[in-house]
Amino acid sequence: MELWLDEALELKNGRALKIKVKEFLHSRTTPFQKIDVFESEGFGRMFTLDGVVMMTEADEFAYHEMIVHVPMMSHPNPEKVLVIGGGDGGTVREVLKHPSVKEVHLCEIDKGVIDVCYEYFPEIANAMKDPRVKHAYEDGAKYVKDYQNYFDCIMVDSSDPVGPAEVLFKRPFYETMANCLKEGGICTTQGESFYYHGPIIRELFNFIPEIFNHCGYYYTVVPTYPSGIIGFTYCSKGPDPYAVVPDPKRVPQGLKYYSAEMHKAAFVLPQFAQKHIVRK
Ligand code: SPD
Numbered sequence: 134m135e136l137w138l139d140e141a142l143e144l145k146n147g148r149a150l151k152i153k154v155k156e157f158l159h160s161r162t163t164p165f166q167k168i169d170v171f172e173s174e175g176f177g178r179m180f181t182l183d184g185v186v187m188m189t190e191a192d193e194f195a196y197h198e199m200i201v202h203v204p205m206m207s208h209p210n211p212e213k214v215l216v217i218g219g220g221d222g223g224t225v226r227e228v229l230k231h232p233s234v235k236e237v238h239l240c241e242i243d244k245g246v247i248d249v250c251y252e253y254f255p256e257i258a259n260a261m262k263d264p265r266v267k268h269a270y271e272d273g274a275k276y277v278k279d280y281q282n283y284f285d286c287i288m289v290d291s292s293d294p295v296g297p298a299e300v301l302f303k304r305p306f307y308e309t310m311a312n313c314l315k316e317g318g319i320c321t322t323q324g325e326s327f328y329y330h331g332p333i334i335r336e337l338f339n340f341i342p343e344i345f346n347h348c349g350y351y352y353t354v355v356p357t358y359p360s361g362i363i364g365f366t367y368c369s370k371g372p373d374p375y376a377v378v379p380d381p382k383r384v385p386q387g388l389k390y391y392s393a394e395m396h397k398a399a400f401v402l403p404q405f406a407q408k409h410i411v412r413k
Pocket of ligand 1: 185186187188196219220221222223224290291292293323358359
């Protein structure tokens, strides 16, 4: 019998992403969500949270490189970094490719995600064992309240705005993040797809320009996310995202998606998508 994964969240809207499953490897329910791990036919090993695809081995690089290297390459010397969510370790792995980094705080509300990823995705997750990484199993919206003028870069590597990540798409969280960034600091947040989630993006840009000196939106191409693309908000107490000229000499070696050229190109949006966002 053939086994296919249908992504639950998008099915509600009459759209489906189907991935053929070779083998079902693991399932557990934590106090926050259900975690499932599969071996897929075309995308390698992958996991879902409450039925929504979070990561596959085949295309995770396109997401993790872009949520990380765009802010890190925009900042002249990122030393202290906060990752909210990101319990698979992909975002932390990319952050640690920058030699300026002295400490990375990883605030993942669900320790179950980290435990599952250590077991089933060790090549990605083991980056979280680096001694520069400080682990906190907390709500990111609470964690940011404990720091003021502390971080150079923040990446909000969240799931979608239902369940535990809902609060990470609200104005109070962005206000607190702005406080815990140093002057010149930058944060990027998982900002959904301009094809499918216009209302969510528009809601974010109702308040982001009122909180940050500069803001913008860019995207990357990930075949296993709804519509095959996913965007990020760029919220800055320092550089104007549209004026940044990344230094090619600082680009970490061995990347597969990010380059100085891709950095600039990712901010160029199709005309229909521009109406959802505010450039500042
Ligand atoms: N629609 C799913 C969006 C998931 C984004 N975060 C994924 C976590 C990868 N580290």
